[in-house]
Amino acid sequence: MAKIQFKDVTKVYDKKNKVIEHLNLEIENGSFTVLVGPSGCGKTTALRMLAGLEEVSAGRIFIGDEDVTVKEPGDREIAMVFQNYAIYPHMTIRENIDFGLKNAKVPKETREQIVKEVITLVGLEGYEEVKPSKLSGGQRQRVALARAISKKPKVFLMDEPLSNLDAKLRNQMRTELIQLHHKLKSTFIYVTHDQIEAMTMGDKIVIMNQGEIHQAGSPREIYNDPRNIFVAQFIGDPGMNGIKLTSGYTFGFRPRKVTFQKSGEFNGIEFKGIVLTREILGSEVLYCLDTAFGKIMLKTNDETHQSDDQVMLYVEKSDLYFFDREENRIYDKEQIETLYKEVVSA
Amino acid sequence: MAVSRMKKNHTAYLFVLPALLGCLLFTVYPVGYVIYLSLLSWDLISPDKIFVGLDNYKNLLTSPEFQRVLLNSFTYMVVTVAISISVALLLAVWLNKRTKLHSFVQTSIFTPHIISLVSVAMLWMWIMDPEYGLLNYILSWLGGPRLLWLDSPDTALLSVMIVGIWKVIGYNVLILVAGLQSIPSYIYESAKLDMANKLTTFFKITIPLLSPTLFFLFIVNVTSSFQVFDSVRVMTQGGPVNSTNVLVHWIYQTGFEFYRIGEAATGSVFLFIIVALATFANFKLLASKVHYQ
Numbered sequence: 001m002a003k004i005q006f007k008d009v010t011k012v013y014d015k016k017n018k019v020i021e022h023l024n025l026e027i028e029n030g031s032f033t034v035l036v037g038p039s040g041c042g043k044t045t046a047l048r049m050l051a052g053l054e055e056v057s058a059g060r061i062f063i064g065d066e067d068v069t070v071k072e073p074g075d076r077e078i079a080m081v082f083q084n085y086a087i088y089p090h091m092t093i094r095e096n097i098d099f100g101l102k103n104a105k106v107p108k109e110t111r112e113q114i115v116k117e118v119i120t121l122v123g124l125e126g127y128e129e130v131k132p133s134k135l136s137g138g139q140r141q142r143v144a145l146a147r148a149i150s151k152k153p154k155v156f157l158m159d160e161p162l163s164n165l166d167a168k169l170r171n172q173m174r175t176e177l178i179q180l181h182h183k184l185k186s187t188f189i190y191v192t193h194d195q196i197e198a199m200t201m202g203d204k205i206v207i208m209n210q211g212e213i214h215q216a217g218s219p220r221e222i223y224n225d226p227r228n229i230f231v232a233q234f235i236g237d238p239g240m241n242g243i244k245l246t247s248g249y250t251f252g253f254r255p256r257k258v259t260f261q262k263s264g265e266f267n268g269i270e271f272k273g274i275v276l277t278r279e280i281l282g283s284e285v286l287y288c289l290d291t292a293f294g295k296i297m298l299k300t301n302d303e304t305h306q307s308d309d310q311v312m313l314y315v316e317k318s319d320l321y322f323f324d325r326e327e328n329r330i331y332d333k334e335q336i337e338t339l340y341k342e343v344v345s346a
Numbered sequence: 347m348a349v350s351r352m353k354k355n356h357t358a359y360l361f362v363l364p365a366l367l368g369c370l371l372f373t374v375y376p377v378g379y380v381i382y383l384s385l386l387s388w389d390l391i392s393p394d395k396i397f398v399g400l401d402n403y404k405n406l407l408t409s410p411e412f413q414r415v416l417l418n419s420f421t422y423m424v425v426t427v428a429i430s431i432s433v434a435l436l437l438a439v440w441l442n443k444r445t446k447l448h449s450f451v452q453t454s455i456f457t458p459h460i461i462s463l464v465s466v467a468m469l470w471m472w473i474m475d476p477e478y479g480l481l482n483y484i485l486s487w488l489g490g491p492r493l494l495w496l497d498s499p500d501t502a503l504l505s506v507m508i509v510g511i512w513k514v515i516g517y518n519v520l521i522l523v524a525g526l527q528s529i530p531s532y533i534y535e536s537a538k539l540d541m542a543n544k545l546t547t548f549f550k551i552t553i554p555l556l557s558p559t560l561f562f563l564f565i566v567n568v569t570s571s572f573q574v575f576d577s578v579r580v581m582t583q584g585g586p587v588n589s590t591n592v593l594v595h596w597i598y599q600t601g602f603e604f605y606r607i608g609e610a611a612t613g614s615v616f617l618f619i620i621v622a623l624a625t626f627a628n629f630k631l632l633a634s635k636v637h638y639q
Contacts, residue, residue, distance in 0.1 A: 051535075051539065052538075053535050053538065053539075072538070073535075073538040073539045074538060074539060074540065074541030074542075075541075078539070079539065080535075080536075080539055082532050082535075082536070084530075084532060086530075086532040086533060086535065086536040087536070088533065088536070088551065089533075089555070089637070090554040090555060090557075090637035099537075099540050099542070099550070100539070100540035100541060100542075103540055103541040103542050103543075103546060104541050147540075
């Protein structure tokens, strides 16, 4: 278990291609931290630098109090689970797990015991002498997990470990990973492009875009209090509706916060809309509507409306978010009041 | 049942007929004919073909000359295959990077493969010339002894093997580099995280994952080195004192210089059996060690 620090870390490829610039990040000991962002945002690069698989162009990385910036990957007391599992195809499951322990010169008896333990932990008993090609994707991912656990690392690094699994298995593994984190109490760092995974698994989320951290905080904090339009629209399923005003400012509201009916003490904006599409997601329904503000999304439990229906839409004033011309959130009350007037008149 | 299926599939049989005829005419018939010839005593010209049964086989197996030829062939095979594959593997591991220097070296190593072996042999005859050759020049410059190379029974087979290795190594390197590039980089990253040092990685990761490629090269190299002919023909004609006479060259000599067709055909049957056995043994012994993804 250890706290992790990125201090002013920069990564440049081929001397000109800056992927990460001045990254400063502290990851708490024992946390389940998720780095999330669109592809190419630098999250995987950050993780790989931490693992030692990628050189750091500038800055330092610390695990605990130790500067690991130039340490070999094998000496960092970390374990990594890759998106494509990266288990050795020519070794049996037992050999796959044993390989790292053997290289670490763990005595044979201890090794046998650890292998047995972790295989039981991930539920692969009976598969010890089987080659990976005989296993399903989910089972292979378990082998990768078992291998990681066997090392008893200070830090677990996971690079999109669930994205090659089908949706059902992904949900199941998600729960199992959370349980695993509770059990092991090590620091988990998890990279994903999937905001649902980030929201459901992480106790801290770090949102990245174009090599920069946009916001870091708990899932709830980030959902309720996004600092900029990028975060507001990236988090949430779907993301926040954003509408640009003629003044260049933007206002937004969550799809869950638009309603077809006015509440008793309604204080907010109302506008007409035409139903373009309706997606039934099970208990919830997602509508796409054409309005004077452009296309907006609405999520509700009410499935009575059909395509081409004309509807009235309502959003409470307290559910509106305002952003300045640099797309950053506005907190100033007076400014919000002025902008609200602009919205109402629009 | 079988007949009706025949009927049903007759169009299909019609389509494979040309290939089948070609195979019968150019493979099955010659093999059968060689076996038939091996039972005869015949000089290619005389109309008398005397049937001698298995006499040719008995004579060859007891002939010291033929035993020498077999020994030469085996020595040539073992040494060239062992060296060409192991050196090629080392080169391939080194060349498995994408810089200008590496691709230049790879191209240079591959070039001998596309030159005709006869030209290569001529070139090496000059390099190995005891008086004016480059090799002896270098050797004497390094303070070593001047060797007779192709002119001495002690070094002639070695000289022919050097040429064979030099010729085949580029091809082996090319195939091995392709094999190495098919090993995904994340496997090596995994190994790094598993604290595997370079040697462990090479023997426990690279070699097993390269085994299908190595197995393929092994079969191809063994087969082709048993069939070596051009270099021997051009450089030594099997001499001096039979020291470089290998099986195919011996067959050629016996058949078309000494006109002992029966014996030559028998030698061909032996070659056929040896290559078949070697391939079979390779599959039996090595196939279980080969890991296919």
